[in-house]
Amino acid sequence: MSTSPQGVRQRQKEAPNGKKRTGGTTAMPTTDSSSSDGSLMNGNVGEKIEQVKQKGKEVVQRDWDYKLALAVITVLAFVTRFWGISHPNQVVFDEVHFGKFASYYLQRTYFFDVHPPFGKLLFALAGWLVGYDGSFLFENIGDSYVTNKVPYVAYRSMPALMGALTVSVVFWIMWESGYSLPACIVAAAIVLFDNAHIGQTRLILLDATLVLFMALSVLSYIRFYKLRHEPFTRKWWKWLLLTGINMSSVISTKYVGAFTFFSIGVPVAIDLWDLLDINRKQGPLSLPDFGKHLAARVIGLIVVPFMMYLFWFQVHFAILSRSGPGDDFMTPEFQETLSDNLMTQQAVGIDYFDNIAMRHKETKVYLHSHVDHYPLRYDDGRISSQGQQVTGYPHNDTNNLWQIIPSEALEGLGHHVKNGDTVRFRHLVTDTWLLSHDVASPSMPTNQEFSTVPVDDANGPRYNDTLFELRIENGKAGQEFKTLASHFKLVHVPTKVAMWTHHTLAPLPEWGFKQAEINGNKNLQQSSNVWFVEEVPGIAVDSPRLIKEERKTKSMPFLKKYFELQRAMFFHNNALTSSHPYASFPIQWPFLLRGVSFWTENDTRQQIYFLGNPVGWWFASCILAVFAGILLADQVSVRRGVDALDSRTRARLYNSTGFFLLLWAAHYAPFFIMGRQLFLHHYLPAHLASALVAGAVVEFITNIEPPELATFTEAQLQEAKKGSTRTQTQQAEGVLRSRPIRERIGGQSLVVTWAAAGVIVAALVGGFLFFAPLTYGRPGLSVEQVTARKWLNYDLHFAK
Known part of the structure; x- marks a missing residue:
């Protein structure tokens, strides 16, 4: 199926000085093939094109209806998004995250988040523009903005503005794609009166940015595609670069923006494949010319977007220059680039025979042991070593202390531990020695058990099992081992497994006191093998080891910082697998089976419940099924020799509406293979695409085209090609094929389309108003009203 957005309209307008301008709209021919002078069917191609353009001026002059509808829809979008935006004057749902991040930007304090920085930088910009200092950190849902003097309306106005403009862009996409005014209104109204789009864009959340730039990417690509017969012109380059810039803004907000790249990448690839065809209608391209087309798209849709994406990370690093809550997610080398970093200030060199407390970087549990032993048999029947338990314990305790011992005898004290050293560990309280051996761990038969043994065994037959190599992450040979600053892996020398635990591991049973399991991981490359030493207790207060030299903030290459942050972001994003009371599955989204509780206030019985307009969601989902049925029916009919559609209608159905369907599928289907937490708001980009499909299909169903009009363009085009040069033929195709549908549907069909649009919009308005109290958080509803x-048994509050 071709997915290029066919059927788009190109109109030429007259500039105020009377000169023609090639941008914007192109003149359309009238569709009356029975014209008395038959001018469109006589004369050479140049004359026909001029006549078509002259007749198209009438179309341009009649564009006032589209412009008026766009203006009305835009006003309504601003009203629905900004009405009562100051309510509630409390922190709502995920505003605790994105409001906090904006404050960290304003304080220049380093933080960590799984999303790229662009959307959060916009919130910080809003705060900076109104002179806010970022002193409030949005700690809890329900905290008062008024009491804490937060300019929250300015923050919320940023996504509300983008949400309102999204509605206008949806209308514009349909308009540029050549659909009739009723179809444009239907598509825009589905987004305009959708409670989910409204609710998500009135709060300090990222989805308004994501959805707006996704829509702008589609619009700019359509504008670019319309100029395919004018390659390498200024406007061609403008819309190509704008497509890349908008796509970059999507992926710079959330990584699901990659779905937009795929949506547009597919038709771009198909277009390039067509350009490579030596038998293409417009004539073959030489390989150098094809190379130019390929290079232009690589630059505009890959290189420029990636450079912009990197730019926002550079801004992110430049602003966040102070130590903050995100330090723990980064390596010591990265942390040394931040001012006021506690790790840099408090790091202490570790000597042999020091007592140390080792802590796992990700789970934050301490390496711990106690006098209890592993049971003889585990629940699955496997036999253990019955050795002393080694576990992960979340609290500071004397059983967390281990003495670090050299593998070979050293004279005196004061010998520094260094990267690459082979070391041993003595558990201080029980006077036993840490080891690992070829015995399966309690819960993972593939991993080795960690245990401890008495000193006689440790210095006798089990000596080799107590040897561990200390590998400092990104450390240099001979680098000094320090508290906090040295993140390390402890690799068992005989078996080459790394000491490991993980937050996904179930806690040990009652015999292990529900503590975390520690075992040996054969995959040495996993980041979850990393530990650090939190402290060295017992150092004398006057020890020279505690004297801190004034340290300067270090620098680190941008790309090294970028790749380190990328690894951490992807890892922690994939780790968001814990359950959530309002999480939902993708199969539930198109049918709007459940929403999300954002905010409640018991005294007034007010609540904000994130939920779409059921009328719009169910209608759009039904239309997707109808469209699939139409495509199937057409294919079966063609296979049986029944050609029910003319070539133009079929091309439009498969190419333009098919492109919208691809957009929907690309923004929906990938969620089925994701293992992370998912919520209803993840469907918003796909819902916008379904609105475009709905508008297009409504027009297709209600458009009953007279047969003579259906064949008019094809016959006219064939006549125009006779005796014409290739350039003239291309010009004729570009003008004649871009005739808008609204100029070729009959008056009776137009009435049907308007009637259908009116019924749909009325139903959308009714659904929106009925659920508006849950979207705006007021007024409070009685039990009966809730x-x-x-x-669909939505889990609303105050239903009792």
């Missing part, structure tokens, strides 16, 4: 809105 119960009336539990259409």
